[in-house]
Amino acid sequence: MKSSTKFSSGYKSVNVRPDAYGKISFFGLLSCLAAAVLCVGCAMLYALNTNSSMRLMQVKLTAMSHWTARFENRYRRHSNDLPLKKEEDLANNFPHRLSRRSPSSDDVQLSTTGTGVPYVRWGRRDCSGPSNELVYNGYAAGAYYSHTGGPSQYLCLHNNVTYSAGRYQEGFQGLSRFYGVECRDSSWVSSIFDLSLTEGASLSLHSVPCAICLARQRSNQLMIPGRDTCPDGWTKEYTGYMMGNAYSAKHTTSPICVDDKPQVVPGTEGEQHGEYLYMVETDCHSLPCEPYIAGRELVCVVCTL
Numbered sequence: 001m002k003s004s005t006k007f008s009s010g011y012k013s014v015n016v017r018p019d020a021y022g023k024i025s026f027f028g029l030l031s032c033l034a035a036a037v038l039c040v041g042c043a044m045l046y047a048l049n050t051n052s053s054m055r056l057m058q059v060k061l062t063a064m065s066h067w068t069a070r071f072e073n074r075y076r077r078h079s080n081d082l083p084l085k086k087e088e089d090l091a092n093n094f095p096h097r098l099s100r101r102s103p104s105s106d107d108v109q110l111s112t113t114g115t116g117v118p119y120v121r122w123g124r125r126d127c128s129g130p131s132n133e134l135v136y137n138g139y140a141a142g143a144y145y146s147h148t149g150g151p152s153q154y155l156c157l158h159n160n161v162t163y164s165a166g167r168y169q170e171g172f173q174g175l176s177r178f179y180g181v182e183c184r185d186s187s188w189v190s191s192i193f194d195l196s197l198t199e200g201a202s203l204s205l206h207s208v209p210c211a212i213c214l215a216r217q218r219s220n221q222l223m224i225p226g227r228d229t230c231p232d233g234w235t236k237e238y239t240g241y242m243m244g245n246a247y248s249a250k251h252t253t254s255p256i257c258v259d260d261k262p263q264v265v266p267g268t269e270g271e272q273h274g275e276y277l278y279m280v281e282t283d284c285h286s287l288p289c290e291p292y293i294a295g296r297e298l299v300c301v302v303c304t305l
């Protein structure tokens, strides 16, 4: 069987015998030319067609963009009303959830900076320094040491408690309670604190007082754990030691900075329980040792600016 080479002209196949390769017939050449002409014609027609369809597409796109612009305008006008409507709904249905309110006189007072900043002085009933003013003093309070819940931070309760006249129910009905705070470290802390203001008492098993002091002419306050001096420009209000509840406790509380020249609540010696307070010592896990030293009691400073 003789093989034949097939030339593809795009339009029509021409079979050329290999032995007649040298002398391709005039007819073959002509058909080749005709095919080429047809091909070019087809391409031109296609191009023309594409051109016109592209023009059509352009017209359609322009119409579409006009339409979207119109829609966008309408939507914008509509959505301008939406937030208002939403807020009205909120105010009507959940008035307590609407945080926006007109500024009250309290806000105005708070936003005036430089008139003073309050801070808690833990372990003391007084404030010190020329620009300091006692707001009130009282008792450190927190959760019961063995409870698994309750307040998660030490609070400074007012020494002169007032109750709503006639609006209380004697006896325990609720499930949340405050307790006083007892220093639980034994006598080893006596050499660390300056006990000249405790009237001869040790810290151990005494209740912890506190004072709310106002640092006049200042607007910032900062407690720095691990320092006994303030940054440049800040005023040192007091230095102390970080104290908190035990790592083995059944609940967590945020540690506090207790004055290193503390007082105690007079007449509270002896185990009364309540919330506990222990010296905080740093350990090396994930803390750089040094500069931190494992087992050392961590100092702190309260600064104002």
Ligand SMILES: *[C@@H]1O[C@H](CO)[C@@H](O)[C@H](O)[C@H]1NC(C)=O
Pocket: 160, 162
């Ligand atoms: C305690 O507060 C009450 C009511 O505000 C007041 O009348 C009383 O003088 C206060 N007592 C002390 C010791 O400050």
